[in-house]
Amino acid sequence: MAMKNAMFSIGLVLIVPLFAIGAEEAKLAQVFSDHMVLQREKPIPVWGWGGKGDHVNVEFAEQKKGTTVDTHGKWMVELDPLPANAEPSELVVTFPDGAAVTIHDVLVGEVWLGSGQSNMQMTVSAAKDFETEQAAAALPLIRMFKEVSKAEKEPNLDASGEWLVCSPKTVGSFSATLFFFGRELHRELNVPVGLINSSVGGTPIESWIAAESQRQHPQLRSTLEPTRAVAPTEEQLKANYAKALQNWEKRLAKAKAEGKKAPKKPKDPLVTLARKGKAGQLFNGKISPLVPYAVRGALWYQGEANSHPGKGFAYQYQLPLLVSDWRARWGDEFPFAWVQLPNYNRPGEDWSLVQEAMLRTLRLPKTGMAITVDIGEPTNIHPKNKQEVGRRLSLWALGDVYGNEVEATSGPLPTGHQIRGSNVILSFSHTNGGLKAKGGDLKGFEIVGEDNKWVAADARIEGSKVSVSSPSVAKPIAVRYAWAPNPDCNLYNGAGLPASPFRTKE
Numbered sequence: 218m219a220m221k222n223a224m225f226s227i228g229l230v231l232i233v234p235l236f237a238i239g240a241e242e243a244k245l246a247q248v249f250s251d252h253m254v255l256q257r258e259k260p261i262p263v264w265g266w267g268g269k270g271d272h273v274n275v276e277f278a279e280q281k282k283g284t285t286v287d288t289h290g291k292w293m294v295e296l297d298p299l300p301a302n303a304e305p306s307e308l309v310v311t312f313p314d315g316a317a318v319t320i321h322d323v324l325v326g327e328v329w330l331g332s333g334q335s336n337m338q339m340t341v342s343a344a345k346d347f348e349t350e351q352a353a354a355a356l357p358l359i360r361m362f363k364e365v366s367k368a369e370k371e372p373n374l375d376a377s378g379e380w381l382v383c384s385p386k387t388v389g390s391f392s393a394t395l396f397f398f399g400r401e402l403h404r405e406l407n408v409p410v411g412l413i414n415s416s417v418g419g420t421p422i423e424s425w426i427a428a429e430s431q432r433q434h435p436q437l438r439s440t441l442e443p444t445r446a447v448a449p450t451e452e453q454l455k456a457n458y459a460k461a462l463q464n465w466e467k468r469l470a471k472a473k474a475e476g477k478k479a480p481k482k483p484k485d486p487l488v489t490l491a492r493k494g495k496a497g498q499l500f501n502g503k504i505s506p507l508v509p510y511a512v513r514g515a516l517w518y519q520g521e522a523n524s525h526p527g528k529g530f531a532y533q534y535q536l537p538l539l540v541s542d543w544r545a546r547w548g549d550e551f552p553f554a555w556v557q558l559p560n561y562n563r564p565g566e567d568w569s570l571v572q573e574a575m576l577r578t579l580r581l582p583k584t585g586m587a588i589t590v591d592i593g594e595p596t597n598i599h600p601k602n603k604q605e606v607g608r609r610l611s612l613w614a615l616g617d618v619y620g621n622e623v624e625a626t627s628g629p630l631p632t633g634h635q636i637r638g639s640n641v642i643l644s645f646s647h648t649n650g651g652l653k654a655k656g657g658d659l660k661g662f663e664i665v666g667e668d669n670k671w672v673a674a675d676a677r678i679e680g681s682k683v684s685v686s687s688p689s690v691a692k693p694i695a696v697r698y699a700w701a702p703n704p705d706c707n708l709y710n711g712a713g714l715p716a717s718p719f720r721t722k723e
Contacts, residue, residue: 243267243312248510251321252380254360254411256328256511257301264293266374267312277308277323301326301408303358322382324358326409327402328512329614331395332425332504333519335418336556336599341396342389345601354388358408359399361391364415368424368494369502376506380411392416394518394556397607398614405615413512415503420493421522422535425504428497430542436534441496454486504543514552514583514618515543516610520571521598524558529567532574540581552618554585554610557717559593559600560703568702572718576630585613588628591715595703609714625649628714634696634721640686641696641721648681650711659683661699661706666690671697683708695722 245265255261263275267286274283275294282294308320331337341350359382366377381387388396392414399410417424423431423440431437449457461483468480494502517539523532540553557575558568575586587609594600616626629645629652636642641664645652654660664674664687674696676685685696697720699706708716 243271243273243314243316245310245318245320246375246506247378248362248376248413248507249308249320250380252360252382253320253323253362254328254380254409255296255299255323255325256411256513257325257408258298259511259513260298261296261511262293262509263296263308263310264291265310266290267292271313273313274311275308276311278302278306278325299325303409324360324409324411326358326411327406328411328413328510329395329399329402330413330415330507330510330512330515331392331398331518332415332515333517333556334416334420334522336521336603337392337394337414337416337516337518338418339393339599339603340389341391341393341603343599343601344393344397344603346604347389350604351385351388354383354385356383356388356400356403359383359396359403359410359412361395361399361412361414363390363392364413364503364507366502366506368417368492368498370498372501372505373503374506376503393603394606394610395516397604398516398610399607401608401611402614405611405621406619413507413510415507416518417492417499417503419522420499420519421528422519422532422539423496424494424499425519426497426535426539426542427500427505427546428495430538431496434534434538437531437538440531440535458483458485505546508546509548512547512551514554514614517553517555518606519555520558520575524563524568524571526565526567529570529574532571533577536574536578537581540578540584550583552583552585552614553581554587554613556587556606556610557589559589560591560595561593561598561600562595563598563702565702569700569718573720576717576719579630583617585610585617586627586717587613588715588717590699590704590706590718593703612714625710625712625714629708629710629716631698631717631719631721636693639691639693640684641693642679643683643685643696643721645681645683645716647714648710652678652681652683653709653711654678655707655709657707659708661704661708663697663700664690664693665695665697666692667694695720697721 271286273292278299280296284292284294286292302325305322308323310318360380362378362380364376364378366373395412395414399412403410472479544550558572592602592605612623613626615621616623627647629647632644632646634641634643659676662674662676662685663671665671672687674685674687676683699718
């Protein structure tokens with residue numbers, strides 16, 4: 218408990234610079250807007266800006282709280298915890314000149330923050346069976362706030378976006394993973410669900426963690442600086458792009474003349490840099506202004522951008538830091554889950570290293586992981602079956618966060634191993650309904666001896682354990698499972714959830 222309190226105290230110190238950004242105009246933070254959902258059963262911070270010393274009143278659900286704008290031009294009140302309420306209510310903020318801001322159609326229920334790169338950003342309209350999902354999307358108690366700010370060098374004072382009520386007209390723009398997760402919660406809990414989508418395609422995790430937190434981490438300082446001695450200037454990037462465009466135009470003209478396929482147009486590196494941001498800049502632009510909006514928990518779907526050669530190793534430090542740093546800034550050890558990278562044909566070992574880092578980060582308390590090694594698309598980095606991704610995340614939330622009875626909250630996870638002669642005996646948790654080999658004999662296991670040559674292994678299920686061996690390895694030292702970007706593997710539990718890729722030794 219002392220460690221937890223210390224962590225949260227550090228987070229509050231780190232958040233002070235954001236408060237120091239003054240604002241003269243009396244206003245309410247943008248995330249507090251029409252159709253919003255407030256988190257039930259937790260204190261609810263409500264904040265905004267105004268003139269120093271001005272008095273502000275906030276009224277909601279028979280509560281009236283007042284406060285004074287501080288020396289930095291910010292005010293905040295904390296509403297007492299409220300039960301879920303599906304009846305639309307109004308939140309009213311009154312400023313000293315008598316002006317009032319009224320927020321309409323406010324519900325109280327469960328709120329989740331979702332972030333990451335393109336697979337979190339991917340919309341329902343791009344997921345499978347969109348027409349069917351659209352027709353069934355008259356779900357007004359599900360709402361989504363899409364944070365549309367850009368990467369910033371300094372923390373944003375305010376968020377930018379709006380709350381949308383779920384309907385056949387709006388659902389196509391919702392994050393698919395968040396929507397299908399939220400729909401499951403709404404069905405099972407029968408309360409309003411608010412989803413906050415703050416994601417950007419093609420972005421690395423280091424953009425989403427505060428830069429000062431990464432600088433304080435001994436294993437991550439080197440990832441903050443360019444690998445080359447001198448990074449190209451903006452003018453050099455512009456010049457290089459202009460040359461690339463000229464070459465592309467020549468190749469395009471030639472392809473047209475020869476009736477061939479048009480070459481791919483080069484991307485503007487400045488546009489890419491602005492979208493991705495440098496270390497901490499997406500945190501500044503798209504996460505910091507949401508702090509400390511009351512949420513039940515957070516979901517993360519990212520890792521593809523950190524699976525390129527030479528990058529995957531650092532993820533074992535980056536993901537735990539993101540989780541602990543966000544929790545510290547919210548002052549709340551809220552539940553946090555992520556989607557493990559699915560099966561996909563990417564050369565090299567870094568894809569597996571990121572998957573392994575995600576598995577290892579489960580050592581943090583109140584965390585979960587949706588294993589998706591069986592529902593990816595080998596040639597498509599944006600698999601369309603987001604319904605199952607959302608469902609698997611919801612199983613964890615419903616079981617571990619809300620205490621409901623579910624078939625399983627995860628697929629099998631390795632918990633240890635023993636070497637017995639030429640056999641390696643693997644133990645697992647989350648074997649609900651027993652371990653199963655889906656579709657035939659168990660496959661996907663490899664074994665290695667002292668010669669460090671990995672070979673395909675024979676594997677058989679023995680209760681809640683798996684015994685692994687090979688005639689060619691008399692003295693095994695390690696085993697690995699599904700250790701490939703697009704593995705051929707089939708270990709499941711009785712609830713139909715797949716086992717995570719893993720290895721017993723690096």
